[in-house]
Amino acid sequence: MTAKSATATEPILPAIRLGLSTVSAAKPPRGFRVDERVGLLLHESIRGSLLYRNPHGGLYETRAALTAGGDLLLMFPDGLANTRRGGPNGHYGSTTEKVNRMLALRSGDRGATWSAPFVPFDQAFNQHGFVPLQPKGTASLYCFGTQPALDRFNGVENAAIGWRRSDDDGRTWSDVRFIEPVDDPGFQGMSVQRMTETSRGTWLIGAHTGTKWFKRDDGTHSTRTRQYLLRSEDRGTTWTVSPKPRPDGWFVPASDRMDEMRPIALAGDEVYAQARTTTGRVWHARSLDDGRTWSEPEPSPLVHPDAPPMLFLLEDGKTLAAFHHNSHTGDHFNSSAMSDRGQLWVALSQDGGRTWNEPRLLLANALAPDPAANGNAWFDHQCSYVDVIAAHGDLHIFMPHRWQRALHLRLRAADLARLPTARELGL
DSSP: OOOOOTTOOOOBOSEEEETTEEEETTSOOTTEEEETTTTEEEETTOEEEEEEEOTTSOBOOOEEEEOTTSOEEEEEEEEOOGGGTOSSOSSSTTOOSOOEEEEEEEESSTTSSOOOOBOSOOOSSOOOOOEEEOOTTOOOEEEEEEEOOGGGBOSSSOBEEEEEEESSTTSSOOOOEEOOOTTSTTOOBBOOSOOEEOTTOOEEEEEEEEEEEEEOTTSOEEEEEEEEEEEESSTTSSOEEESSSTTOOBOBTTTTBOEEEEEEEOSTTOEEEEEEOSSSEEEEEEESSTTSSOOOOEEEEEEOOSSOOEEEEOTTSSOEEEEEOOOOOOSSSSHHHHHHTTEEEEEEESSTTSSOOOOEEEEEEOBOOOGGGTTOHHHHTOOOSOEEEEETTEEEEEEEETTTEEEEEEEEGGGGGGSOBHHHHTO
């Protein structure tokens, strides 16, 4: 699983999709450029670098933490692609064979330079992603996420959720510990979205379950899913399940699905959450009692395909930034839905997600289809699952571009106001 040089360039598309239109790569919109090093159409305020490339297309969610010691620590699973082993899930599903490992890179100078990739920990089973948590008042760093241990894994998607802890700035890690909710022992699901700690010290992490896998008439796979939040008031010692234990999770009736919920703590006892749906909108819900009870999820104004919410709190502690694709042309996991993932916009909220300003464009995929992907749109357009660290006035954006390339993009938070809206771009 050796990566090619992180400086190699790849063929650029002659026409790049923006909104529902295309623009010439040779004549990008004013204020944008095609950066061949990272394979993106980028706003001029964004600097980008390619940190790592897996030629097999088996690099998955890129997640980062700003450690207590001031380093940026990036981690992601790296292995073989879904198309090389079959099955509906590209992360670890439909196999008990060890096919990936966690990789990490570290930067001590705010992302200017990075270490060589290294393995932070390893285990006998596959990895899904790094869900970081740094509890307030401690120097500890946690790595949460799906843990498909062979005795806690249904062989497709649902697996145990668990965590490791580091007390030396992410250099060494404890053995994995599994979450066993008191009201739903043996809980299994999938969890790779960022979690949150509330002002009271409560931990909340999303996990969705998949059942009744089936094949559609067009040959694509589909799953009925239910969304849950796991909640701990005692820093991981005990956990409960919201809204209720299985099988009574949240879902959109029309599609029988809801996935990848991202909770984020606001002031006081308020917690806001966004979830992935196939309806063409991010859905959202709210708790006013520290995550104990929740409003019924409903559609937000944010246009989005079948892809995860990418929700972050900016450095002022008040502004929410929702990165989304601002396009919806397909249903569940088909070529149109995957093509929608090829552009990234951002909307801001100053009132806890109740209202959002007009979305602004950051970037779009500029690379031509990869012959190694065999026409798989899931790889060719992928600009989703971004992670963001807001620090020292900068936004550090990490992207698993095309499930093959770990990108680091950087801009000043103040430059968000310079990004153009669709109206200003004439789209």
